[in-house]
Amino acid sequence: xxxxxxxxxxxxxxxxxxxxxxxxxxxxxxxxxxxxxxxxxxxxxxxxxxxxxxxxxxxxxxxxxxxxxxxxxxxx
Amino acid sequence: xxxxxxxxxxxxxxxxxxxxxxxxxxxxxxxxxxxxxxxxxxxxxxxxxxxxxxxxxxxxxxxxxxxxxxxxxxxxxxxxxxxxxxxxxxxxxxxxxxxxxxxxxxxxxxxxxxxxxxxxxxxxxxxxxxxxxxxxxxxxxxxxxxxxxxxxxxxxxxxxxxxxxxxxxxxxxxxxxxxxxxxxxxxxxxxxxxxxxxxxxxxxxxxxxxxxxxxxxxxxxxxxxxxxxxxxxxxxxxxxxxxxxxxxxxxx
Numbered sequence: 001x002x003x004x005x006x007x008x009x010x011x012x013x014x015x016x017x018x019x020x021x022x023x024x025x026x027x028x029x030x031x032x033x034x035x036x037x038x039x040x041x042x043x044x045x046x047x048x049x050x051x052x053x054x055x056x057x058x059x060x061x062x063x064x065x066x067x068x069x070x071x072x073x074x075x076x
Numbered sequence: 077x078x079x080x081x082x083x084x085x086x087x088x089x090x091x092x093x094x095x096x097x098x099x100x101x102x103x104x105x106x107x108x109x110x111x112x113x114x115x116x117x118x119x120x121x122x123x124x125x126x127x128x129x130x131x132x133x134x135x136x137x138x139x140x141x142x143x144x145x146x147x148x149x150x151x152x153x154x155x156x157x158x159x160x161x162x163x164x165x166x167x168x169x170x171x172x173x174x175x176x177x178x179x180x181x182x183x184x185x186x187x188x189x190x191x192x193x194x195x196x197x198x199x200x201x202x203x204x205x206x207x208x209x210x211x212x213x214x215x216x217x218x219x220x221x222x223x224x225x226x227x228x229x230x231x232x233x234x235x236x237x238x239x240x241x242x243x244x245x246x247x248x249x250x251x252x253x254x255x256x257x258x259x260x261x262x263x264x265x266x267x268x269x270x271x272x273x274x275x276x277x278x279x280x281x282x283x284x285x286x287x288x289x290x291x292x293x294x295x296x297x298x299x300x301x302x303x304x305x306x307x308x309x310x311x312x313x314x315x316x317x318x319x320x321x322x323x324x325x326x327x328x
Contacts, residue, residue: 015155016159017159023155026155026276044289047280047286048301052302055158055161055165055306059166062166062171063169066171
């Protein structure tokens with residue numbers, strides 16, 4: 001069981017990495033783009049705008065988390 | 077050679093070189109401390125296992141319709157590239173420690189020294205560490221070659237990029253014979269993350285049914301755009317007071 005878990009964890013870490021929300025966001029974004037294209041609304045600017053926004057949000061969230069943990073650790 | 081072919085070779089070259097530097101660091105640490113026999117046997121076994129994986133994965137990918145392949149591969153590249161780029165931005169912005177190949181070398185060396193050598197037989201520790209390093213990092217190279225190559229129908233060119241990286245990294249290993257700390261890894265990862273993300277956007281969108289204005293020329297806009305956003309995020313992080321405090325923790 002441990003080996004199965006280790007195998008699953010390896011692939012999760014290999015593909016998804018540190019922030020699972022990036023992966024989830026990419027899947028939703030490409031799904032939305034494909035869905036819109038399927039009904040005849042092909043928005044070429046949507047994937048780059050969406051992906052770069054996801055990146056900025058993920059970095060901002062990491063910075064915010066660092067700031068919060070630094071605040072907790074700071075002596076009075 | 078067309079512009080997209082050159083970009084393909086450059087992207088695969090850079091991405092593969094990063095992985096190969098990491099694998100070479102592990103093998104060097106094991107070889108120096110545990111002996112080269114187990115280290116090289118581990119390398120051989122790792123490459124063999126890698127060949128099997130690629131042999132299974134390659135034909136399976138080429139049997140899938142191109143649009144579906146582009147959607148899946150574009151998505152995977154995006155996730156992969158965004159992860160690299162995010163990490164490189166956080167490192168360059170001072171929010172994450174820079175990946176230090178010297179530290180990796182020292183850690184692997186210390187671990188190797190602590191482990192007991194199997195009496196009279198093969199040093200299983202040295203073998204396993206080398207095998208693992210080569211297989212894991214090689215898997216990433218194979219993933220990059222197969223996905224980039226099959227997407228453009230140019231697996232040969234992608235393999236050429238990876239092979240060039242192998243030759244150069246091997247030459248660097250021979251010349252440097254150390255922990256390869258001179259390779260500016262984060263800068264390389266930043267560039268590779270930018271390329272993977274840009275290619276991922278391009279192929280993912282094409283797979284989703286989008287036709288890019290200017291066709292392949294759209295990449296010439298996507299790559300600088302991604303780079304500019306990445307550099308801007310680093311600049312914003314560096315400007316924050318928190319980043320300054322983290323970069324110089326002893327200054328307070």
